[in-house]
Amino acid sequence: MPAVRFAPSPTGDLHLGHAFSAAYAARAGQEIGARLLIRIEDIDQGRSRPEFIARNLEDLAWLGLVSEGEVWRQSERMPVYREALDRLEGLGVLYPCFCTRADIRREIEAMGGAPQDHVGHVYSGRCRTLSPDECAERIGRGEAYAVRIDGDRALDLTGPLDWTDVHRGSFAVSLATLGDFVVARKETPTSYHLAVTVDDAAQSVTRVTRGEDLLSSTHAHRLLQALLGLEVPVWDHHLLVVDDEGRRLAKRLGSPSLRDMREAGLSPQSVLETAAARAIGRA
Secondary structure, three states: OOEEEEOOOOOOOOEHHHHHHHHHHHHHHHHHOOEEEEEEOOOOOOOOOHHHHHHHHHHHHHOOOOOOOOOEEHHHOHHHHHHHHHHHHHOOOEEEEOOOHHHHHHHHHHOOOOOOOOOOOOEOOHHHHOOHHHHHHHHHOOOOOEEEEOHHHHHHHHOOOEEEEOOOEEEEOOOOOOEOOEEEEOOEOOOHHHHHHHHHHHOOEOEEEEEHHHOOHHHHHHHHHHHHOOOOOEEEEEOOEEOOOOOEOOHHHOOOEHHHHHHOOOOHHHHHHHHHHOEOOOO
16 A cells, blocks of 8 residues: 655654654645555664654654554664665675765865755765775775765666656756765665665655655665666655744754643644744745
8 A cells, every 4th residue: 555654763852843744744645545654764873762762653643643554663674774785786886985974074175165064965986996905905904984876887777867746846866966875884784865765665655755855865765766676756845844043943953842842731733733834935
């Protein structure tokens, strides 16, 4: 059965932005006759906390949003992501990158560029030319590394690609704002890009709803779908919820949580109405 999904990361309590995104997904599912699934994106074991999973699900249930199927935890699906990573390796489109984020930032600044804000720093691809022997030696020494997609080689394999947003129309796939994006790291056989792509296909998500801040990431996900032979959904990038200063809500900024609002006696309906009113472009 077709599905839509809401996929929080359990790194803290949910806020108004999460409420808006979850309700948006549920409404989209009703419009197209798809069930709502809730998926826990907890691959970041350094920041994810088990206690927040129960709290997040409880807050969503308070809003009237309950998963219409098993709640998947990405931390339990590492063998599935490893299999997808191995398939990409077999295509010859991966390479290890030993550059740190600081290295990449310095390189971009030295070239007179500016790091990209919400998508990370666009990587030059300098580790792409390392020899297999040097890569093996550095991995053998225990150096930290990320596994990156060779974007040019991958697009040579797939040919031109496009994807569709239900509001914005069709986009030709371009990695101009992403570069050779990360699909795994030394200790983890996946990244957000790979895990979300694999799971959306496995859960028959036919419309991917999420914030418009992730629109550029969709180029990476469409490329991975083509490389892995996965079904292609349509995307629905919604408006963002902002605070009084016009900033996107975020846990790291201390945005008020849904739990705070519950304890203050607000109703679920009032919370959802407030979230919609604070979305960019809304009255």
